Amino acid sequence: xxxxxxxxxxxxxxxxxxxxxxxxxxxxxxxxxxxxxxxxxxxxxxxxxxxxxxxxxxxxxxxxxxxxxxxxxxxxxxxxxxxxxxxxxxxxxxxxxxxxxxxxxxxxxxxx
Amino acid sequence: xxxxxxxxxxxxxxxxxxxxxxxxxxxxxxxxxxxxxxxxxxxxxxxxxxxxxxxxxxxxxxxxxxxxxxxxxxxxxxxxxxxxxxxxxxxxxxxxxxxxxxxxxxxxxxxxxx
Numbered sequence: 001x002x003x004x005x006x007x008x009x010x011x012x013x014x015x016x017x018x019x020x021x022x023x024x025x026x027x028x029x030x031x032x033x034x035x036x037x038x039x040x041x042x043x044x045x046x047x048x049x050x051x052x053x054x055x056x057x058x059x060x061x062x063x064x065x066x067x068x069x070x071x072x073x074x075x076x077x078x079x080x081x082x083x084x085x086x087x088x089x090x091x092x093x094x095x096x097x098x099x100x101x102x103x104x105x106x107x108x109x110x111x112x
Numbered sequence: 113x114x115x116x117x118x119x120x121x122x123x124x125x126x127x128x129x130x131x132x133x134x135x136x137x138x139x140x141x142x143x144x145x146x147x148x149x150x151x152x153x154x155x156x157x158x159x160x161x162x163x164x165x166x167x168x169x170x171x172x173x174x175x176x177x178x179x180x181x182x183x184x185x186x187x188x189x190x191x192x193x194x195x196x197x198x199x200x201x202x203x204x205x206x207x208x209x210x211x212x213x214x215x216x217x218x219x220x221x222x223x224x225x226x
Contacts, residue, residue: 093211
């Protein structure tokens with residue numbers, strides 16, 4: 001079945017710096033790659049997603065890139081702010097496109 | 113729509129007791145998922161339903177766990193008997209089309225088995 005690896009497990013950056021989180025997936029048939037943000041004690045919420053027919057997508061300070069050949073995708077957060085501190089999860093659809101497999105998560109700390 | 117609604121938000125129970133977690137998905141969503149979140153194992157998919165029918169329960173840890181979806185607006189996850197290692201946050205999520213549209217998560221139920 002689909003396997004999603006996420007790195008790093010923790011990431012500390014200074015406010016204003018950029019943060020990059022990377023994920024790899026195993027199933028070349030996967031076609032949907034969302035990123036979720038989970039604040040402490042809250043539910044995971046979608047922040048951005050990308051589909052396999054697109055290489056990059058941007059929404060204000062966040063962007064996601066997808067390399068289908070290498071089977072990896074990345075989340076980029078620019079001009080980080082303390083409120084960006086949270087756990088970030090990547091996910092990939094399985095080859096049947098009927099469920100998501102999540103990465104292990106990255107704890108992002110933005111130091112002010 | 114109020115989003116995915118789960119109850120209770122917190123549950124503390126003694127080992128051996130039956131626990132029932134409840135979920136109301138977003139109206140119109142065809143897919144419903146139950147996830148378990150722990151520090152050690154992250155977000156694990158336990159089971160998911162499509163149009164009220166269980167499709168994949170391969171993530172259910174053992175026979176003590178069961179899930180039902182009697183209609184499009186209600187699902188339950190039951191643990192009987194509960195054990196301390198079942199302590200976790202259990203999330204229910206729903207989506208219009210699984211794997212290609214956003215999965216909306218409920219607030220979760222924090223289960224503590226003592």
